[in-house]
Amino acid sequence: MIIQWIKDYPLNDFLLSAMQEAADQCLVQEEIPLKCSITVRICDDDQIQKINAEYRGMDRSTDVLSFPTVSYPQGLTAGKCVNRLRSEYDDETGACYLGDIIISVPHMIAQAHEYNHSQAREAAYLLVHGICHLMGYDHIAPDEKRNMRRMEEKILEAVSLRRVSGTDFSPEETELIEAAFLAMENSYSPYSHYPVGAAIRTNDERVFTGCNIENASFGLTNCAERTAAFKAVSEGACHFKAIAIAGRKPSWPCGACRQVLHEFSPGDLKIIIVAPGYEAETCFLSDLLPHAFGPNDLNTEEQKK
Secondary structure (H helix, E strand, C coil), rough: EEEEEECCCCCCCCCCCHHHHHHHHHHHHCCCCCEEEEEEECCCCCHHHHHHHHHHHCCCCCCCCEEECCCCCCCCCCCHHHHHHHEEEECCCEEEEEEEEEEHHHHHHEEEEECCCCHHHHHHHCCCHHHHHHCCCCCCHHHHHHHHHHHHHHHHHCCCCCCCCCCCCCCCHHHHHHHHHHHHCEEECCCCCCEEEEEEEECCCCCCEEEECCCCCCCECCCCHHHHHHHHHCCCCCEEEEEEEEEECCCCCCCCHHHHHHHHCCCEEEEEECCCCCCCCEHHHHHHCCCCCCCHCCCCHHHHH
16 A cells, blocks of 8 residues: 655654554455555644534544545445546556545544553554545444444454454454444443443354443443343343453453343353453353352242142
8 A cells, every 4th residue: 555644743653664554454455456545644633623624514633534535336345346446546656546544643642542552553443444434434334334343353453453362262252352342332331431342142143232321320320241131132032152341441240240141141151351452361151150040040849839
């Protein structure tokens, strides 16, 4: 990927190198056979706020903006639209021009700290996010959002900047982890400012997600694990086989959640705990709730009479 950098704000060479490597992988993972180019402007919050106000009618700063040059058919992305990319061929660069990306460095630094991962991961992520938009990905509809997040993580994993480190997970577990991170984005946590997402896989291979939902009375707050569990049961799925729980820090289920999960886990439930910048951890529900009391304890011959 040819990148024309416009540096209105300082950014060190290490971060620029990580961003370049990630940009190159965008073309590889999208399977684009053409040389492509983009313009990336590095700026501060004030500058990106002015651009937001001018072009989006939104008078506030954001982390990244994208302005694509290619219009893609509904449901298709750049890898399936090579002829459209060719229409943006630039003789001067010898590459197909995908568009412009603007990144706020102060926003990037703040978010790296907030999500507890490196500035390299956050800088690369913001650029990859912007390039995915230039390649036709979006995150408005839930299915689109899942596809875009999946591609972003695939690219970052290829340059060793994936969100979760540690244990190698199966494709099914990886799907569960990504679903938990997506659910975390919907967290309603205005009081604790501690978002958590959970994703449960049921015995019939369906996946149900949930986030923590807080309440001004505090006592009526519902944890992400129970939100996901109640959604599953309300759809007729009463047997769980695995759950992934995502937070900004490792977030283990509370006692109430452990008891609720035990109710619907006739086999031993696998628990996956993930957080950016931390080693992933796994265990089984029996490790967290030994000598548990559940439905089988009530199923005695005496009670059946």
